[in-house]
Amino acid sequence: MRLxxxxxxxxxxxxxxxxxxxxxRINMLRNILTGLVRHERIETTxxxxxxxxxxxxxxxxxxxxxxxxxxxxxxxxFWLTEKDLVPKLFKVxxxxxxxxxxxxxxxxxxxxxxxxxxxxxxxxxxxxxxFPPLYPVKQDNELTLVNQLLKGYRQQQEESSTRPS
Amino acid sequence: MVTRTACQLLQRRFAxxxxxxxxxxAPGGRSQRSAVFSREQARQRALYPRxxxxxxxxxxxxxxxTLLVMNKGMSTPLSCARHLTEHHVSSSALALVDGEPWSxxxxxxxxxxxxxxxxxxxxxxxxxxAYWRSCAAxxxxxxxxxxxxxxxxxxxxxxxxxxxxxxxxCDVVLDPQLDSWTPSEESLRSLTxxxxxxxxxxxAWEPLEVAPSVALEVFAHSRYKQEEVEQKxxxxxxxxxxxxxxxxxxxxxxxxxxxxxxLCSQYEVxxxxxxxxxxxxxxxxxQGLSLPLQLQAHHTVWRKLRQRAEKLVEVPTLEEVAPPSAxxxxxxxxxxxxxxxx
Numbered sequence: 001m002r003l004x005x006x007x008x009x010x011x012x013x014x015x016x017x018x019x020x021x022x023x024x025r026i027n028m029l030r031n032i033l034t035g036l037v038r039h040e041r042i043e044t045t046x047x048x049x050x051x052x053x054x055x056x057x058x059x060x061x062x063x064x065x066x067x068x069x070x071x072x073x074x075x076x077x078f079w080l081t082e083k084d085l086v087p088k089l090f091k092v093x094x095x096x097x098x099x100x101x102x103x104x105x106x107x108x109x110x111x112x113x114x115x116x117x118x119x120x121x122x123x124x125x126x127x128x129x130x131f132p133p134l135y136p137v138k139q140d141n142e143l144t145l146v147n148q149l150l151k152g153y154r155q156q157q158e159e160s161s162t163r164p165s
Numbered sequence: 166m167v168t169r170t171a172c173q174l175l176q177r178r179f180a181x182x183x184x185x186x187x188x189x190x191a192p193g194g195r196s197q198r199s200a201v202f203s204r205e206q207a208r209q210r211a212l213y214p215r216x217x218x219x220x221x222x223x224x225x226x227x228x229x230x231t232l233l234v235m236n237k238g239m240s241t242p243l244s245c246a247r248h249l250t251e252h253h254v255s256s257s258a259l260a261l262v263d264g265e266p267w268s269x270x271x272x273x274x275x276x277x278x279x280x281x282x283x284x285x286x287x288x289x290x291x292x293x294x295a296y297w298r299s300c301a302a303x304x305x306x307x308x309x310x311x312x313x314x315x316x317x318x319x320x321x322x323x324x325x326x327x328x329x330x331x332x333x334x335c336d337v338v339l340d341p342q343l344d345s346w347t348p349s350e351e352s353l354r355s356l357t358x359x360x361x362x363x364x365x366x367x368x369a370w371e372p373l374e375v376a377p378s379v380a381l382e383v384f385a386h387s388r389y390k391q392e393e394v395e396q397k398x399x400x401x402x403x404x405x406x407x408x409x410x411x412x413x414x415x416x417x418x419x420x421x422x423x424x425x426x427x428l429c430s431q432y433e434v435x436x437x438x439x440x441x442x443x444x445x446x447x448x449x450x451x452q453g454l455s456l457p458l459q460l461q462a463h464h465t466v467w468r469k470l471r472q473r474a475e476k477l478v479e480v481p482t483l484e485e486v487a488p489p490s491a492x493x494x495x496x497x498x499x500x501x502x503x504x505x506x507x
Contacts, residue, residue: 141289143287143289143293144284144285144289145284145296149328149470151329
């Protein structure tokens, strides 16, 4: 861990303080998490995005238990303040992440907010959303000479593997 | 890696400076063919005694709308590139003049729009095909000079092969004394070294559009080449034939070739297969693999592609190309253009 002044002053305590107190922190994170479930990609300050990430992934883990589970339904109704998102959580987000065990969210830094506070901003999203990617994938040109030769090579390998059948 | 390419470029510059000053006389018919080519080239240049200006408008990323005033019959797309930047000169392999593929060293004859094509464009299909043709031409040149003077070598031409087939080919008929000879790895490596020497000297492929009579005079030593000239003259719309010269070797080609031999970087002659014996002797197919300077492959990738290039490449036969509904079934006479119904 970096020897920053806030890190040294905290004397090893790593819990972040957000809002007016622990209850205010939970309420704020609840609102942010509701927004994340509704829009699947949101922009907040970097600290809040980092905090909500843990709760977002835990919520999906609970949702994977299914909506018949008592505890899972209680969690979902507590954390999502807009109740029309509870079916979306169980019917859309949980099946999407069925095959994965961790890593349902992705964060990326943004330029600092232009207000007086110049806060560090971040974007947090659930993977598998329909929007364009945050980091655009650079496609290699299929038609260059090397790629055409490799394409022919791959075709020939497939033919030779399917022929002795 | 940067220093390696820099060293290569420096070596090439010194080599061209040394070699360009004195051209050693080539053996036998080669110097004659080269002399005929030079004569025709000088005659075509003399058709423009006074300097007339033409306007060339450039197309391309960052160049749209650039208007260059060039000389008619003297300026080539390469000279247009020289007016831009050194990157354009070193990276451009082919040019598109009014949508038509044009060799970089062929003079422009009228006001037109010019696009310089490189290996890294969005659609480099034309450039890839031209590069494949040029590498096959280089292979032919190497084969002609590789054997001792006691053995006769007849080049049969380079068939048009798509790039995905894995290797470019050059068909050749060797001396009957060599019918039982199969090339060993050492001989293939020495052929590769000959090709690398040509690449190192960075010779330009000079194009020339000539009437079939001049081409027949150039290829007076080979009956097969003369037939090929007549065929190509019949197929072309203008009735002319495209010759290219690289150093002292004059060759016939279907389409434009890339600018210089120095554009190739990785070049290897991979195989020499024996095909069935024809009317002239045992036909052999020499195959090779090459990649340009801007698209070098890692040695692992190169090894895999090279292994594939050792296998025989089947050339697609041309019987399906000719339309079956043509009324004149007899072969067209030389010099008369054939009108094919599209």
